[in-house]
Amino acid sequence: MPPEQLGEVLALMGDSVDNIPGVPGIGPKTAAQLIQQYGDVETVLAHAEEIAKPKLRQSLIDHADNARMSRELVRLVCESPLPEPLDSLEMKGIPPEPLRAFLEEQGFKSLLARLAGNSQVQAPSASAQPVQREVRPEPKIDRTSYETVTSLEALDRWIAEAVKSGLVAVDTETDGFDCVTAKLVGISLATECGKACYVPLEHGGHDLLFERPEQIPAATALARLKPLLEDPAILKIGHNFKFDWIVLDRRGICVAPVDDSLVMSFNLDAGGLNSHSMDDLAKKHLDHDCLTYKEVCGTGQKQIKFNQVPLDRATEYAAEDADVTLRLWTRFRTRLPHERVTRVYEMVDRPLVPVVARMEREGVKVDREELTKLSREFSIQIVALEERICGEAGCSFTIGSTQQLGEILFNQMGLKGGRKGKSGTWSTDVNELERLSREGVPIASLVLEWRQLTKLRSTYTDALQQQINRETGRVHTSYSLSGAQTGRLSSTEPNLQNIPIRTEIGRRIRDAFVAEPGFVMLAADYSQIELRLAAHMAEVPQLKQAFAEGADIHNLTAQELFGAVNRDTRASAKTINFAILYGISRWGLAGRLGVTAEEAQMIIDRYFERFPGIQNYIADTLGKVRETGFTTTLFGRKTHFPSIRAKNQGERQGAERAAINAPIQGTSADIIKRAMVRMGPALEREGLGAVRMLMQVHDELVFEVPQDAVEAASAVIRRVMETAAEPAVSLSVPLGVDIGTGPNWGAAH
DNA sequence: GAAGTCACG
DNA sequence: ACGTACGTGACTTCA
Numbered sequence: 001m002p003p004e005q006l007g008e009v010l011a012l013m014g015d016s017v018d019n020i021p022g023v024p025g026i027g028p029k030t031a032a033q034l035i036q037q038y039g040d041v042e043t044v045l046a047h048a049e050e051i052a053k054p055k056l057r058q059s060l061i062d063h064a065d066n067a068r069m070s071r072e073l074v075r076l077v078c079e080s081p082l083p084e085p086l087d088s089l090e091m092k093g094i095p096p097e098p099l100r101a102f103l104e105e106q107g108f109k110s111l112l113a114r115l116a117g118n119s120q121v122q123a124p125s126a127s128a129q130p131v132q133r134e135v136r137p138e139p140k141i142d143r144t145s146y147e148t149v150t151s152l153e154a155l156d157r158w159i160a161e162a163v164k165s166g167l168v169a170v171d172t173e174t175d176g177f178d179c180v181t182a183k184l185v186g187i188s189l190a191t192e193c194g195k196a197c198y199v200p201l202e203h204g205g206h207d208l209l210f211e212r213p214e215q216i217p218a219a220t221a222l223a224r225l226k227p228l229l230e231d232p233a234i235l236k237i238g239h240n241f242k243f244d245w246i247v248l249d250r251r252g253i254c255v256a257p258v259d260d261s262l263v264m265s266f267n268l269d270a271g272g273l274n275s276h277s278m279d280d281l282a283k284k285h286l287d288h289d290c291l292t293y294k295e296v297c298g299t300g301q302k303q304i305k306f307n308q309v310p311l312d313r314a315t316e317y318a319a320e321d322a323d324v325t326l327r328l329w330t331r332f333r334t335r336l337p338h339e340r341v342t343r344v345y346e347m348v349d350r351p352l353v354p355v356v357a358r359m360e361r362e363g364v365k366v367d368r369e370e371l372t373k374l375s376r377e378f379s380i381q382i383v384a385l386e387e388r389i390c391g392e393a394g395c396s397f398t399i400g401s402t403q404q405l406g407e408i409l410f411n412q413m414g415l416k417g418g419r420k421g422k423s424g425t426w427s428t429d430v431n432e433l434e435r436l437s438r439e440g441v442p443i444a445s446l447v448l449e450w451r452q453l454t455k456l457r458s459t460y461t462d463a464l465q466q467q468i469n470r471e472t473g474r475v476h477t478s479y480s481l482s483g484a485q486t487g488r489l490s491s492t493e494p495n496l497q498n499i500p501i502r503t504e505i506g507r508r509i510r511d512a513f514v515a516e517p518g519f520v521m522l523a524a525d526y527s528q529i530e531l532r533l534a535a536h537m538a539e540v541p542q543l544k545q546a547f548a549e550g551a552d553i554h555n556l557t558a559q560e561l562f563g564a565v566n567r568d569t570r571a572s573a574k575t576i577n578f579a580i581l582y583g584i585s586r587w588g589l590a591g592r593l594g595v596t597a598e599e600a601q602m603i604i605d606r607y608f609e610r611f612p613g614i615q616n617y618i619a620d621t622l623g624k625v626r627e628t629g630f631t632t633t634l635f636g637r638k639t640h641f642p643s644i645r646a647k648n649q650g651e652r653q654g655a656e657r658a659a660i661n662a663p664i665q666g667t668s669a670d671i672i673k674r675a676m677v678r679m680g681p682a683l684e685r686e687g688l689g690a691v692r693m694l695m696q697v698h699d700e701l702v703f704e705v706p707q708d709a710v711e712a713a714s715a716v717i718r719r720v721m722e723t724a725a726e727p728a729v730s731l732s733v734p735l736g737v738d739i740g741t742g743p744n745w746g747a748a749h
Numbered sequence: 750g751a752a753g754t755c756a757c758g
Numbered sequence: 759a760c761g762t763a764c765g766t767g768a769c770t771t772c773a
Contacts, residue, residue: 401771402753419761421753427761429754455755459768484765488758495767498757506756530758530764579763588763650760661764665758669765698758698765 030056047232049681061681138327139194141288146319147197148311150214155199155221159228161191167235168228169196169326170255172244173318175305179246180361180469180476184218185307186314187225190322193330198315199225203307213311222251229255237261239278239325242481245357256354261325263349264332266482267341271630271662272640276482282324285331290324291317344637347728348670349481351677355693356479356489358680363474364496364694364702367744368465370512375461378453385450392443399450402428415441456500460509467494479696486662487637487669489696497697501749510746515704520741522710523748524717525700527736528553529668530581536733537634537663538617542610547733553577560610561603576607580614581664583657618660625659633666634729635674671735672699675724682720688713702745714739 034044048060149155162168169190176182185203190196201221204212228234229248236255238244240262248255265276273284282288296317297304306314336342390396393413397404406426410418415436418426428447436444467475475494483490491497499513500506515521531553535543546556557573558565572593579589590600608615625631626645630638639662643655676696683691691713695702701721705713721737742748 398771400754400769403772421761423752425753427753451754455769458770459756463768480766483767486765488765490766492767495757498755498767500756502757525758575763582764583762585760585762587760591761592763650762653760654762657762658764665765668758700758 049685061685141286141320141323141327142194143291143316143320145194146315146323148315149197149199150216150311152216152220152224154197155216155224158189158191158197158199159224161195162189162228162234163231165191166233167191167237169237169322169329170229170241170244171238171318171321171325172247173198173306173314174247175202175307178476179243179478180250180363181471182247183307184247184251185305186318187221188315188318188322190319190326193327194323196319196323196326198311198318200311200314203309203311203314205308215311222253226253229253232257235259237325237329239321239328240481242353242357242360242479245354246361249357249361258350258353259329259333260350260353260481261328261332263353263481264329264336264345267345267349267637268332268335268339270482270487270637270639271485272642278321278324278328281328286324286327288324291320293317339638341636341638343728344487344633344635344670348487348635348637348673348677352481352673355676355680356481356696359693359695360476360478362692362694363469363472363476364704365473365514365516366464366468366475367512367514368468370514371461371465371509374508374512375457375465378457378461382450382453382457385446385453389443389446389450392446399447400454402426405447409436409443413443452503452505456506456509460500460506464494464509464512477695484669485639487633487639487666487673488698489669489673496695499745507746510749511744513745515743518707519704520707520710520743521745521748522703522705522713522717522739522741523700523745524703524714524721524737524739525697526668526672526721527738529671529699529735530664531577532731532733532735533634533664533667534581534614534617536731537667538611538613539732540611540613544733547736550736557607561606572603576603580607581661583618583660585653585657621660621663622656625656631659631662631666633663633670634725635667635670637666637670639666668699671724672696672701672721675721676701678720678724679717682716683713686712686716688716702748705741710741714741 045060048057051057051060147154147158149158171188172184173186173188174182175185184201186198186200188196188198199221200213200215201218203215229236230253235257237259239260241255241258241260245255245258261281262276262278265273265281269276273280275281279290279292282290296309296313297306309317336345386399389399393408395408395412397408399405403425405428406418409415409428410426417435417439418432421427430448430451433444433448437448464475469476475496477491477496478493480490480492483492489497500509513521528547531543532547534540535547542556542560543553546553554570554574554577555565557577558569561573561576562569575592576584576589579592584604586597586601586604589595589604590597593600593603595603621631625641629642629644630640632638639659641655641659641662643651644659646652646655676693679693679701683689688709690706691709692704693701694704701717703713703717718737718739722735725731725735740748
């Protein structure tokens with residue numbers, strides 16, 4: 001039996017724990033049955049809905065998060081030679097106290113006893129003896145050792161290997177980078193370090209230039225691989241598996257369970273590494289240079305598609321990727337518990353992978369005609385503006401060139417008060433142009449308007465049309481799980497997280513994001529989530545109370561700071577509340593409020609005085625990040641800040657501000673990610689399987705909901721989002737969610 | 750490819 | 759003394 005499962009089964013059947021960890025009412029016998037049936041705890045939880053016995057089912061559903069957390073603990077404990085004194089965990093960087101508290105809370109009685117520092121306590125049964133793992137030196141990476149699988153017999157042999165080892169690293173090769181349309185051309189597998197193969201499926205072409213080499217027919221090979229890839233007892237490991245998951249899902253294979261070495265690396269080293277790409281990680285952790293895609297496929301005009309790569313070369317590249325993925329995974333999986341990031345990995349990011357994959361595959365419908373209409377409208381206005389701008393300038397020039405514009409404004413027209421940036425060029429950004437505009441310079445406001453319209457046209461109305469997928473008629477963004485150091489997602493090609501909303505004219509672009517006939521768009525967003533989290537994390541009594549009472553937080557701040565609530569004081573208060581979240585400085589605040597640094601300092605002092613707790617939060621956060629080099633969220637997500645010790649003061653202070661913000665922004669990201677993970681099963685449970693989750697915009701989730709299910713879906717969505725932190729984290733402030741619906745995204749706000 | 754600008758939370 | 763609020767991605771111009 002592979003160590004993965006052995007650990008699980010030992011832990012669950014043997015005497016080291018008393019039940020399915022964290023799930024009351026499930027004893028060893030039931031646990032063993034469930035494990036046998038599903039393979040591992042994660043899969044049991046994933047299939048909890050199917051379980052017939054209602055009490056058992058409900059218990060698993062209710063305590064899934066505890067079980068997930070415990071699962072990693074079990075993994076940790078099974079990796080150590082038992083019995084091991086609890087205090088010795090300190091040596092591995094695991095603080096024993098929180099662990100002891102957790103074990104007690106979860107009822108790990110016998111495990112606790114064995115870890116209690118008394119190494120005389122014997123394991124009660126033979127089955128719970130330490131897992132002796134065979135120590136085999138890892139072979140060097142040898143590209144020539146990989147096998148090209150072109151016969152069913154060979155494929156079956158590899159599948160048997162995967163079953164034997166209980167895990168398999170998987171990498172798919174395609175003829176493009178867009179996973180929603182790219183064609184699968186081959187799959188590589190690695191079952192042990194150094195033991196990898198490539199299964200070509202669609203190599204060669206149907207034209208005369210490329211002969212089709214011998215390979216198993218794709219449908220046949222996939223039919224053989226499907227049971228393995230869907231086998232709940234076999235762990236599939238990938239690097240950025242979201243891509244492969246979508247490619248395989250399109251071929252009718254729903255891969256599970258999945259580990260992702262990209263996500264693991266991100267959970268371990270966010271902020272500490274610029275890149276979590278396989279090539280860079282191989283260089284860093286394995287001291288190995290991978291074959292690059294360019295080396296295999298070429299670049300530019302001469303670039304070929306992967307299905308045109310000769311099989312021997314393709315095998316070297318593809319099998320190496322699977323081999324490297326597996327090697328990275330073996331390192332990361334032991335680091336996760338030791339560096340205390342298993343909780344965020346198991347509870348938040350790992351289960352998110354298939355959820356985000358589904359969302360990307362779903363896409364969102366965009367009304368092309370509406371965008372065309374807007375593009376035309378904008379173009380007419382842009383042309384008119386260009387004429388007036390050239391009139392004001394007295395000559396024709398490239399308005400989009402900041403160099404030329406600065407030259408015209410500050411040299412040719414001789415306007416005063418310009419400032420120059422690092423490169424010695426005139427600044428012409430929005431602040432500068434707004435200042436000129438206030439001073440009555442007509443060209444400034446014209447350029448601002450021109451910039452807004454050209455931005456909307458080039459980035460949104462024009463570009464978005466290009467992004468509509470030919471096959472699906474929808475726009476499929478790609479979410480990066482490692483994009484933002486704080487733990488947020490980021491969105492690319494296209495970026496759906498920066499669609500305009502702040503101005504009336506920009507907002508119209510959201511009207512082009514429409515629901516299918518019979519559906520409506522539903523947008524649900526957390527209200528002031530970061531301020532609420534700040535109130536909780538900094539333990540500010542007044543803020544917590546205000547959120548509990550549903551008070552307007554900016555008004556409250558205005559009252560406390562300025563003694564009066566009106567438009568101006570509220571606006572200032574709002575600015576200051578944000579400043580707090582972003583790591584305040586007197587100069588920054590002064591610039592934003594239009595006051596002197598001294599006045600800004602007075603306001604800051606007053607804020608700290610009126611909202612005690614904030615100052616401590618900042619001091620504690622900075623103290624911890626200076627000591628450890630990282631910050632943590634309420635879910636244990638780490639962000640590293642190497643610059644916190646920088647010699648350069650500006651760089652260091654930048655890191656300090658980011659470190660103050662990271663736990664708040666990161667916890668918010670954790671919470672919405674957990675809501676996303678739980679949303680699918682919660683909707684299913686209520687018979688709302690037709691509801692589609694389409695987009696995530698940091699504090700907002702967008703759905704496409706059948707018209708007749710809006711009420712029911714709203715209730716479920718609200719409940720899931722508002723309770724997303726529980727039970728792992730209990731907040732002292734309520735989370736508020738605003739929900740809107742309409743025929744399009746614009747109308748759903 | 751860097752710099753500047755600006756769209757979002 | 760730092761013309762800095764935090765976190766992103768896309769587009770344009772220009773070297």
